[in-house]
Amino acid sequence: MTIMSRSPFTDEIEQAKPPRKFSMPHFTYFKGDRDPDRHLKHYRNTMVLYQKKDALMCKIFNTTLQGEAQDWFHTLPPRSIRSFDDLSLVFTKEYSSYCSIKTKSDHLFNVKKNPKESLRDYVKRFKAEKANIVGCNESLTSAAFQKGLQANHPLFREMIMKEDLTLADSFALAEKHALWDEAR
Incomplete structure (x- = not known):
């Protein structure tokens, strides 16, 4: 009997391995109480060397979430995230009420x-x-x-x-x- 994966990532992302000499960078954690765009910008800047590795970008992003944001991540439907763009979109949509209002x-x-x-x-x-x-x-x-x-x-x-x-x-x-x- 096969147990269906509860991960929100597709099998392709789930099975991807990090590069051999990958070292986990230090991130600021996101708890669900501030601007998601800023968190994404910080994440992308920190992961700049790995931006072409979509699966790695997805899998590591989960480790930057804490508390309510981590709980939210685990409510995503299984196999619903196919790319980092998908993940960024649902993340920003979920926390859009915390977006900074851009002043002109x-x-x-x-x-x-x-x-x-x-x-x-x-x-x-x-x-x-x-x-x-x-x-x-x-x-x-x-x-x-x-x-x-x-x-x-x-x-x-x-x-x-x-x-x-x-x-x-x-x-x-x-x-x-x-x-x-x-x-x-």
């Missing part, structure tokens, strides 16, 4: 300097918001930084007098103004 550069136009906020704190908060945006457009970011200042702020007035200010130039000017403010 124009979001920075919502960041305004509060009247009672120091210039240094505004710059710090603006930079933190900018850091959350992948592929941030520099000229748009520079315009948003300036727009976040009140029109009567000395930095705003200085910035509108200069042409082709880079973002780095804008931050350098802000630093200079912050030092002036602190010296008063």
Whole structure:
């Protein structure tokens, strides 16, 4: 009597052997409580030398799961995963509620300097918001930084007098103004 495999992997994946000198890399474990895209990116970056070995990518991925995520993996139907792309798709779909919302550069136009906020704190908060945006457009970011200042702020007035200010130039000017403010 043959016992049917409970593995979610096809027989081809299940029977694949790791390369002879394969050494298990160190992974950050996924417990089901954060962005699955980030976990997949970390996994692919760590397994970059083995990305052409689809079966290995599948089998090792399971070892990066813990807790509820490991439990979820064992609920996948037997023989339902034929490739790492299949596994990535069901994984991302299952944990999509934890995906980070991608913010665009124009979001920075919502960041305004509060009247009672120091210039240094505004710059710090603006930079933190900018850091959350992948592929941030520099000229748009520079315009948003300036727009976040009140029109009567000395930095705003200085910035509108200069042409082709880079973002780095804008931050350098802000630093200079912050030092002036602190010296008063």
